[in-house]
Amino acid sequence: MPYPFGNNLRLDICGGSHDPEITMTLSGLPAGLAIDPAQLRAFTSRRAPGQNAWSCPRREADVPEFLGGLSERDGMLYTDGTPIFARIRNTNARPSDYDSDIPRPGHADLAAYLKYGKDVDLRGGGHFSGRLTALTCLAGGICLQYLATKDIHIGAHALSIGGVSDVPLDPVNNEIPVFSGEDFPTYDQAASERMQTEIAKAHAEGDSLGGMIECKITGAPAGLGEHMFCSVESVISQAVWSIPAVKGISFGAGFDVARMRGSQNNDAIFTDGTHIYTETNNAGGVLGGMTFGMPIVFKVTIKPTPSIAGKQRSISFSRMENTALQISGRHDPCIVPRAVPVVEATAALAVTDLLLDL
């Protein structure tokens, strides 16, 4: 059965892409926390579709309605200690766009059909749609404001798209750079432009692009996480794997450590007499599953959007025959830019859950 996220925080997400609404329940935050709705809105709108050239043309304002757990006073929302319960309406659903009899390669359709049987709602991915990450962003955006009260900050960017790379984050210092432009989540303006060119090119060719996202968390205290089954990596991973397009996650030097020697990979330890630091941060801020005061840095790989224009080989569920599929519907040629705030949101959920365990 579906399990909620978190041991100390708890997030439950319900609904499907073309249902009237999707909802979330977020429990565990302290009472009296002030949430700035404008700031929350600014955060969630970074993920909302239909904003710009590289995004899916389905327009959804994604305005949350809070039905419980928050009370308004002087333009701010205050947690009252009961679960935060919110709804986002699906205002622009077009279920008729979808033919649920032919599973779309690379989508959850096939797995969902085999798991739940022929009654499962697959219109636009149903419950298995990336649309549900609108709620991940809403919950994570609230957690980001909670973490900011503890001076913990989280920033992610598009590290690479279609072979073009942004400047990587510095894993040692405590800074999170600002994006070079307004819309596109890179630090290097030239990279931003070249990535957008690549996306436009793939789109024109009826194809899609994958990429990588890098995320940094600063200010997290030492001692978050547990050895074995509740490590920082495991909690962040659990949150990150809820993003449909993710195919891999690594911390610090990550997959590069496979080719390193211990003498290169070990981060030397030093002190200024008051605090303890490491000179490098190949560990990505985690040792033995626990933080030690350096920034947490991880990378996530995002697959190319499976919805592409070309004809694809698939089957008909009802006839159990091979057939061809031509996808219509509205889709992103590259989901990476819109996935950047989702990665930040999942990191915020995970760090909040870990922090509430202390």
Add this chain to the structure above:
Amino acid sequence: MPYPFGNNLRLDICGGSHDPEITMTLSGLPAGLAIDPAQLRAFTSRRAPGQNAWSCPRREADVPEFLGGLSERDGMLYTDGTPIFARIRNTNARPSDYDSDIPRPGHADLAAYLKYGKDVDLRGGGHFSGRLTALTCLAGGICLQYLATKDIHIGAHALSIGGVSDVPLDPVNNEIPVFSGEDFPTYDQAASERMQTEIAKAHAEGDSLGGMIECKITGAPAGLGEHMFCSVESVISQAVWSIPAVKGISFGAGFDVARMRGSQNNDAIFTDGTHIYTETNNAGGVLGGMTFGMPIVFKVTIKPTPSIAGKQRSISFSRMENTALQISGRHDPCIVPRAVPVVEATAALAVTDLLLDL
């Protein structure tokens, strides 16, 4: 606080590297399951130290004592439905090898000290030692026998060590190859020999090597896992991240998808009229967090053993001063070969947990 592994299966692990014993409790398996102790022993001994040139010289027989949950009949062990409770004694502990005042770079020492304070037991890594994976193997070895009754099989190998690569697993067929030799977990004998040469060389230079492990699970039914927070990837990841040296995990085409297009990455779907397959398996057997009947394939990256012979920069906790550290103790120049059965064990724990949810 430390959390156990699993929603339907539950594994709890206690104790430290140089305590008299380490223990595990495994709940949730059905009553009446037959466990072959010889086969279990053969599996766990693949991880046990002191067996060969490339392994840590600390010799531990790692014989489990079962204190509850299993009853013996005619040489077989039968689960009785109560928790399986087992102990492994630490027979060859040498706590005096360790100076807990100077944290070893790349080890959990620094994080554990900052989390738990000066009373924490850091001898040989204490509770944070890779030694606790002896229990992961024990629990996972039991699960492997349970899964075999459902015709689910799991095999991993050393995909790369020190720049040398083994032949990769075929993600489409249902076969798990046998190792080319007795001791070393590769499919290609030439790769095995070159990897061992690389390890010996690094060892001779007082250094250590990292590498990659690839794992394949065949026979898992479609419909394992849940969208969002209890995906197959998230459950396998949680188990895998309990292995201390892991720095990354990816499924199917994994980190390669960052440079792929949708037209390349999408796995075409076809049917023979009875079953449904995909032509390729870039998905690694998971779509939308759920299995769809193809093998589950994932890769794990293992960092080079942090215990190396050379002098390293560290600090003294008690004096809060910078100092040099020269590690003695007994260590593996490359943990990858011994980590292979641990990866299989964690996969078995995860798949069992997912299977018990159906």
Add this chain to the structure above:
Amino acid sequence: MPYPFGNNLRLDICGGSHDPEITMTLSGLPAGLAIDPAQLRAFTSRRAPGQNAWSCPRREADVPEFLGGLSERDGMLYTDGTPIFARIRNTNARPSDYDSDIPRPGHADLAAYLKYGKDVDLRGGGHFSGRLTALTCLAGGICLQYLATKDIHIGAHALSIGGVSDVPLDPVNNEIPVFSGEDFPTYDQAASERMQTEIAKAHAEGDSLGGMIECKITGAPAGLGEHMFCSVESVISQAVWSIPAVKGISFGAGFDVARMRGSQNNDAIFTDGTHIYTETNNAGGVLGGMTFGMPIVFKVTIKPTPSIAGKQRSISFSRMENTALQISGRHDPCIVPRAVPVVEATAALAVTDLLLDL
């Protein structure tokens, strides 16, 4: 933080008495289960207010809207394996009836204010209102239909109200009697009439009555429940304690065992060669936390409704002064009859959770 109910089933309840709506999410039931909406409606309407003389005059149709997890076909609802997500609208809310500054003796107001602070919504009990048991009934009513497919049946009745007693349930046989009348949940018609007279009398005097509810579960297989912390008693209790007015719960001979001897209390065991029975059932169907095939029988005590007409001593939160309170609003003079289906619903939730563990 609020926790959901269940280990294998999971029920989450959100919202408050005078919010626009209250919602529930129920996960863990198998896919393909057929739910008869008319039967569900008949069950939940037994709890709905405003039906008759002895019930609160607030009229709420309590019609659930299913937003996920169920699909309709030929007038029946079928679970699709995803969480069942439902809403009940509060159509007849009158928040202005309430002055949240003066806590009502015997209500949750005082505790909720001290826990959550002055922003907590106390109108009509807010989240702490018995109104939320409309959702308990909805979820439990679905579970009752699931249990019926396993030939497990649950029936409760008003064992006593205001000193008048109904005939007790036979703890040994597998029958659940039918109510003597349509509206009032007793087996003895004379008891029904005398109870209603007592309620009317107390109501006329501006007062309220408590009582006891007895519940029987037939057909539950042996082996439900676990020794120690997941006993049948503990799981049923956890569900039952969610009903606001409950002050005690006992199984089998219950509080009478305090005055019994072992020779009286022990239930002799016998067999007909095929099945095993006990001659009496003082155990209430549970030994060592586990069922053994006899009916599960438990009693619940319900306090008199705290909302009474007379003047009561209380305080003003804002002025921290003693003051008098005269309650208006609409209330039940005795909640016992409407609590009977809620007890059945909680029992159904608990037994379903235990059954899904097997």
Add this chain to the structure above:
Amino acid sequence: MPYPFGNNLRLDICGGSHDPEITMTLSGLPAGLAIDPAQLRAFTSRRAPGQNAWSCPRREADVPEFLGGLSERDGMLYTDGTPIFARIRNTNARPSDYDSDIPRPGHADLAAYLKYGKDVDLRGGGHFSGRLTALTCLAGGICLQYLATKDIHIGAHALSIGGVSDVPLDPVNNEIPVFSGEDFPTYDQAASERMQTEIAKAHAEGDSLGGMIECKITGAPAGLGEHMFCSVESVISQAVWSIPAVKGISFGAGFDVARMRGSQNNDAIFTDGTHIYTETNNAGGVLGGMTFGMPIVFKVTIKPTPSIAGKQRSISFSRMENTALQISGRHDPCIVPRAVPVVEATAALAVTDLLLDL
């Protein structure tokens, strides 16, 4: 499967009555907590058998061995933040006393056999024995010392045994009386003597007695517990139901409320301008599942020990025939006195779990 106790604290208990040892793991307490082993020993010895005339003659010192989580310094034990892992050896086991083919009426034997099948260990109750409450006391004794640092205190007494009653606890004030004598847990010396006479008499007649235990918790802050499924009553109940002989639990006026009117049962609220109190405490310190600053008071009913000397009707599992049973073994004629510290221990576990949620 067996579940551990607690959401924020976690207690797992393993082993059986006639196994070499029984073990517990307790997680979630803060690091640096000082535990006085002498005080812990004094507490657990109140439950240990073989101390006096009214207790089972099996002598067990019940000395715990701490294998993890505590470090000794100057005669005190300090939590180090990792799980507290402890073992109690069964030094005086006599498994040959038991014939597991004939289930003992009133014991868990029948249910355990039906649940787990013929391999289940039923010697002396096996895993289902009251002996496991030695670990409950150990864990609860540690929690009692934790609670004392927060000025929370817990005391229980034998409220009634065999028709003899002790003076009840005052539910309003914050005092916990001291026992009138050294060994027997009553406040009234005359009651103590009459109870012991009744026990001796029942024992001489080959029979056993039940009784009631009352427990009071002072100093618990307002705001513990949650409405619905994590109420104070539900958490305390879950812990209390782990005691094998319990048949009922009630809070405050408890089962008496069934005959009360609202005007009698409601606790009037008043303030001295600084704090808020209730004049009476029929609520037992809990409203809407949450504490409000008054003492928590609950009653538990304990059944007469099922092991009695007389011949009883039972069956043979192997032959599926009716047969007579004459129990030998060593047993308590009344378990109430030894259950008093177990009730205190379960209350301590529950309150600690609730407190750690704040």
